[in-house]
């Protein structure tokens with residue numbers, strides 16, 4: 470794997486990480502429902518009655534453990550990893566995501582309060598905690614909390630053994646370091662053999678979106694995408710090139726508007742056969758130009 474463009478500073482223990490790992494201090498203890506309340510389909514408001522919030526005394530009498538703590542305990546006892554770009558859907562039971570949204574909402578409201586924003590008086594930010602919580606869990610980071618989209622593989626009955634190129638597939642993500650948007654595109658090259666499975670064209674976009682809808686690191690994202698496609702298709706060769714704009718470079722930091730990051734993964738015949746690799750790279754180059 471090679472990469473062109475800027476590197477990031479090495480990951481350090483972030484405040485978010487510490488928050489995740491620490492017990493909640495009493496001042497942000499959350500009122501979270503028990504499991505049996507979650508499956509009654511009564512919706513989120515029943516779980517977060519009006520007039521309660523992280524800053525109000527009635528919310529401080531915790532009824533149970535925060536949802537995140539319960540999910541985290543399951544992941545830990547399974548010995549699984551829960552980095553920002555890992556999918557944890559298998560550890561979340563039906564109904565629990567809405568409780569998780571409420572917990573994130575309460576914590577987002579706390580962040581806004583710590584930023585000394587008058588979320589009660591300022592009509593623009595009254596609902597921001599809720600909006601951001603829903604956006605994180607159900608939209609921009611849905612690839613962490615929702616299961617992989619179904620991908621029907623079918624046998625390569627025509628014995629296709631020619632280079633297939635899929636792209637550009639638009640990718641949207643956020644960097645793990647700043648949670649700033651990453652916008653870009655990905656190209657996928659597949660060299661099938663007679664034993665390979667094939668998947669429908671639209672599935673490449675769906676699975677790429679599922680991988681990218683997490684706080685990501687571009688160089689890890691391309692590997693995650695390659696691993697899944699390798700597992701589903703078992704091709705002779707697989708090539709992935711991702712080129713993306715990192716908004717943490719534009720909006721903050723060096724404020725460099727021109728920098729993009731390109732990562733590639735080459736496996737199997739793309740690694741061994743320089744001609745095949747050249748063919749793939751020159752074909753996508755002509756389309757990217």
Ligand SMILES: [Zn+2]
Nearest residue numbers: 644646647717
């Ligand atoms: Zn960043």
